[in-house]
Amino acid sequence: MFAIIVAALIKLVILLAFAISLAAVLTWMERRQSAMMQDRIGPERANLLPPRPGQVLGRLRLFGLVHPIADALKLAAKEDFVPPKAHRVLYAIAPILTLVPVLLVFAVIPFGPPVCMGALGAKAPDLAQCTRVELLQVAHLDIGLLFVFAIASLSAYGAALAGWASNSSYGLLGGMRATAQMFSYEITMGMTVMGAFLVYGTLEPMAIVQKQATFSQWGIVLQPLGFILFFVAAIAETKRAPFDLPEGESEILGFFVEYSGARFMMFYLGEFVEIVFAGCMITTIFLGGWQLPGLMADGLHWFGTVFSMPHWLVVLVQMATFMAKVFLCCFLQLAIRWSVPRMRYDQLMKLGWKGLLPASILNVVITAGVVLWSQAQVLPR
Amino acid sequence: MAKVVSIKRGLWEQLYLPELVRGVGITLKHFFVNTFGSKEIVTVRYPEEKREYPPRFRGVHRLMKREDGSVRCVACMMCSTICPAQCIYIVAGERGDGTAIEKVPVSFDIDELICVVCGMCVEACPCDAIRMDTGRHYPPVDRRDQAFMQKEDLLAAGGPNVAVQGGAGPDWRESYRPLGSDRQIYDREGKLAKQIKGS
Numbered sequence: 001m002f003a004i005i006v007a008a009l010i011k012l013v014i015l016l017a018f019a020i021s022l023a024a025v026l027t028w029m030e031r032r033q034s035a036m037m038q039d040r041i042g043p044e045r046a047n048l049l050p051p052r053p054g055q056v057l058g059r060l061r062l063f064g065l066v067h068p069i070a071d072a073l074k075l076a077a078k079e080d081f082v083p084p085k086a087h088r089v090l091y092a093i094a095p096i097l098t099l100v101p102v103l104l105v106f107a108v109i110p111f112g113p114p115v116c117m118g119a120l121g122a123k124a125p126d127l128a129q130c131t132r133v134e135l136l137q138v139a140h141l142d143i144g145l146l147f148v149f150a151i152a153s154l155s156a157y158g159a160a161l162a163g164w165a166s167n168s169s170y171g172l173l174g175g176m177r178a179t180a181q182m183f184s185y186e187i188t189m190g191m192t193v194m195g196a197f198l199v200y201g202t203l204e205p206m207a208i209v210q211k212q213a214t215f216s217q218w219g220i221v222l223q224p225l226g227f228i229l230f231f232v233a234a235i236a237e238t239k240r241a242p243f244d245l246p247e248g249e250s251e252i253l254g255f256f257v258e259y260s261g262a263r264f265m266m267f268y269l270g271e272f273v274e275i276v277f278a279g280c281m282i283t284t285i286f287l288g289g290w291q292l293p294g295l296m297a298d299g300l301h302w303f304g305t306v307f308s309m310p311h312w313l314v315v316l317v318q319m320a321t322f323m324a325k326v327f328l329c330c331f332l333q334l335a336i337r338w339s340v341p342r343m344r345y346d347q348l349m350k351l352g353w354k355g356l357l358p359a360s361i362l363n364v365v366i367t368a369g370v371v372l373w374s375q376a377q378v379l380p381r
Numbered sequence: 382m383a384k385v386v387s388i389k390r391g392l393w394e395q396l397y398l399p400e401l402v403r404g405v406g407i408t409l410k411h412f413f414v415n416t417f418g419s420k421e422i423v424t425v426r427y428p429e430e431k432r433e434y435p436p437r438f439r440g441v442h443r444l445m446k447r448e449d450g451s452v453r454c455v456a457c458m459m460c461s462t463i464c465p466a467q468c469i470y471i472v473a474g475e476r477g478d479g480t481a482i483e484k485v486p487v488s489f490d491i492d493e494l495i496c497v498v499c500g501m502c503v504e505a506c507p508c509d510a511i512r513m514d515t516g517r518h519y520p521p522v523d524r525r526d527q528a529f530m531q532k533e534d535l536l537a538a539g540g541p542n543v544a545v546q547g548g549a550g551p552d553w554r555e556s557y558r559p560l561g562s563d564r565q566i567y568d569r570e571g572k573l574a575k576q577i578k579g580s
Contacts, residue, residue, distance in 0.1 A: 036415040037408040041424045056428045228398065332405075339408040340401055 011138050015106050018323060019280075023272035024068040026330055030272075032064055033331070034338040046070040075268075078261035083166055086258065090165035095259065095266035098158030101151045102273045108144045109280045110206040112136030112290050112319040120312040124298035136290075136319065137206050144204045145197075148281070149190055152237070155270070156182040159239075159246060159255045162267070166258035174255035177345065178239060178246035184352040185236040185243075188229060191360035195226040195367040196285050209289030219286035225363045227286045229356055234278035235333060236352070238271065242340040245348055279329030283322060287329070290322040439500045439513040442491055442530065443538035452532065453510035453542055456486040460502035460511055468495035469502060489535060493519040494528040509542055511535075 028043065035042025046066040047058025060066070082091060117132040119125035127133055141147050156179050163175020199222050200208045212218050220227045236243040247254025256267045283289055294301045295317060299308035309317070343351065394400055415422055425432050434440075445453045456473035474487035496519075502511050515538050522528050568574040 033412060036422075037412045039411060039415060039421055039423050041422055041426070335405050335409055335412070336401070339405045 007134060008138055011136060012107075015109065015111055015138060016103065018111070019103070019106055019273060019276050020269070022276050022323075022327065022330065023269055024072075025065070026272045026275060026334070027071065027268070028065055028068050029331070030334055030337075031067070033334050037335070037338050043067045072265065075265040076262050078264075080261045080263065081258075083168065083258045085167040087165040087167070090161050091258075092263075094158050094162035094165055095256075095263045095270070096158075097161060098155045099266045099270040099273070101154040101158070102270055102277055105148045105151045105277060106280070107139040108137065108141055108147055108205050109277075109284060110135065110137040110209050110289055111322050112315055114206075115315050116311060120315075121310050123308060123310055124296075125311055135206055136315070140204070140206060142204050144206075144208075145193055145285075146203055149186065149193075152277075153182070153186060155274075156186075158270075162259065163255035166256075168258050170253045171255050171257045174246045174253065174257065178255050181239065181243065181245060181348060181352075182237060184349065185233045185356070188233040188352065188356040188360050189237065191357065191364055192226045192230040192233065193285060194364045195223050195360075198364070198367045198371050199223060205284050205289070209284055209291060212288040212291050215288070215293045218288045218291075223286065223363070223367065225359065226367075227282075229360050229363065230286065231282060232356060234282060235336065236348075238274040238278055238333070240271070240275070240333070241337045242342045243348055244342055245345050248342075275330055275333055276326065278333065279326040282329050283325040287325050289325075290318040292318060292321040295321075434516055438516060439498050439503075440515040440517045441493065441519050441538070442496075442502070442511055442513055442535055443515050443540075444489065444532065444535040445510050445512060445539045445542040446536065448541060452486065452489075452536060452539075453508050454486050454489060454506075455482055455508055455510070456484040456489075457507060459505040459507060463501045463505040465499060465501065466495045466497045468492040486532060489532040491530045491535065492528060493530055494522075494525070512539075 032042040032044070042064065044061055044064035045057065046061065046064065046069070048060035048062075048066055049058055051058045082088060113136065114127055115134045115136060116122075116125040116127055116130035117134050118130060139147075159178035159182070160175045163171040163173070163178070196208065196219055197203060199219070200211045202208060202211075208219075215221065239246050247256075256264060259267060295314065297311075297314060299306055299314070411421075414420075447453055454471075456471050458471060458473070461467070461469035461471050468491055470488070470490040470492075471486050472488045473484050476482055476485040498513070500513055503513050519528070
């Protein structure tokens with residue numbers, strides 16, 4: 001019992017350290033990458049050591065990676081302002097309600113293969129023979145992805161409550177928009193994932209990843225339409241451009257207008273953790289999770305030769321593969337965010353209800369037909 | 382008349398997705414070129430890198446000097462008169478060294494925060510005493526009174542100016558020799574006082 005808790009805690013720490021530090025890096029990447037895309041430099045001035053005499057720039061700037069730390073310190077030092085007529089309890093709960101569900105859903109994300117604890121040094125140990133198999137996944141839930149949808153929906157309450165409780169009409173409008181948008185696109189997301197359920201026959205993320213062993217079995221190959229729909233819906237769920245209607249500097253400011261300091265930081269960090277989570281979901285369902293094409297349990301099978309590896313190295317490489325894929329997804333989301341002009345609100349609703357939703361239903365119907373047909377081929381009459 | 386330009390969008394453009402991919406492709410091309418390739422970044426990192434100003438850039442004022450190091454300004458008040466912002470304050474005084482130049486500014490203050498950097502003072506100056514060719518901005522200040530540049534500050538940036546000023550002096554009638562022609566000099570009563578041979 002104790003060992004299980006310790007193992008779960010270790011896995012939790014690894015995953016959350018990855019997710020939160022990637023989210024912090026993304027706050028820097030968002031600015032630096034957008035700058036590079038627009039022929040600018042971006043933030044690179046924050047430094048850990050003072051400048052040498054006679055120089056302007058400080059030392060240890062790390063390409064600007066110090067900026068997230070500086071931002072966090074600055075936001076933490078800001079005044080924690082509560083609007084005088086705000087609902088104090090809900091005002092305090094709202095940022096927690098946006099951040100905590102996003103962190104919770106990481107529990108079902110498999111970030112590595114099943115590990116045979118007794119035979120780390122062995123080559124390709126048989127998992128069936130292992131006395132203790134540790135899944136690199138915090139919670140092995142059979143309802144996996146349903147859990148994700150159930151919990152992730154809660155963050156809509158965070159946005160709605162933040163807008164309502166701060167007693168500001170701008171905040172309220174932003175909250176309403178956020179709620180409507182998240183509900184609209186969650187349906188598309190659910191419908192899209194349905195196609196993947198039909199193909200892989202399971203809701204459990206670890207099992208889904210294990211069924212994507214070769215590249216031709218990846219979700220992006222079997223469900224190309226589903227991948228595109230899911231990607232679009234995931235960007236809409238993170239409430240970022242081109243779907244950043246809940247916040248708009250020129251019109252309604254957003255559901256967290258009245259928030260400042262550490263509470264605002266929770267919204268801000270929550271947004272970037274959502275990006276990381278969207279990347280994790282896309283990676284798990286459509287990009288083969290921790291699977292690297294050609295990497296088998298006994299080593300790399302590339303270019304006709306076999307680079308043999310011990311079990312622990314295979315596990316590490318597969319974990320790194322997962323993280324690299326998530327990073328790539330985040331990079332792509334940021335690239336889209338800085339390339340595409342934002343939509344109008346009616347265009348957003350039109351795209352959601354008249355474009356993506358029918359397309360996702362079509363995707364489910366076609367996938368179901370193909371799956372039924374292929375099963376009919378296999379099963380005896 | 383406004384001209385109406387209608388863009389024809391086919392099905393390919395209206396699908397949105399291919400055009401989106403094209404757009405992301407363009408921005409990503411810039412990203413990779415700027416990150417790994419030949420950097421085409423237009424940003425100037427200001428305190429370390431400075432963009433060169435054009436030669437006629439109007440910067441902070443300066444007052445020019447004579448060959449003996451004294452101020453060229455003769456306190457004629459032309460600059461303070463023409464100044465549209467009225468930011469030049471001159472107190473004139475007696476120079477009193479017997480030369481043709483009689484006036485000198487006792488104090489010469491410019492309020493650089495009020496100055497609109499139009500350059501009219503430079504245009505108006507008959508003595509080429511005030512210039513704006515330092516190539517520097519006025520530096521930011523902490524207090525209002527620091528924004529005043531006084532005569533000493535203005536002179537500190539000033540250099541010598543070789544143009545002859547004040548003509549030939551009070552006895553110019555004696556020394557004036559136009560080239561190649563004789564010249565008669567009359568006294569105040571109108572009688573011929575002197576005959577000067579042209580050189």
